[in-house]
Amino acid sequence: MLKQGMTYEVKNDITPSRTALALGSGGYPVAATPYLVLAVENAAYTLAQAEMAEGESTVGTLMNFEHLRATPEGMSVTARVTLDETDGKRLVFSFEVCDERELVARGTHERFIVKTEKFLSRAQSKLG
Secondary structure, X not given: OOOOOOEEEEEEEOOHHHEHHHHOOOOOOEEOHHHHHHHHHHHHHHHHXXXXXXXXXXXXXXXXXXXXXXXXXXXXXXXXXXXXXXXOOEEEEEEEEEEOOOEEEEEEEEEEEEEHHHHHHHHHHOOO
């Protein structure tokens, strides 16, 4: 059961493929903002998924992301999410991303609980 205050964190190395230069979000060999967003989403998804009933999952719907400092290739980052609010199917997380020296990003992330079959059926219906 999902409860307010639950936390989860993921730690990842900033490899060449995770840099702004590689992902096309900037011209430097530093952690790409899109990669840090992915790390936050992964942490929130993993926390929530562990508590989902069979046939349920979560999807990201909102990200408020403040990228504060650059993290060079070769360092590690840890994305830590905290479940702040549950409102029916809506889950609201706060997060912080830290490298080995300092806070590098923070914000909020929202996810919704969905029925897998219904969600995929709606998505596939766009194909005609």
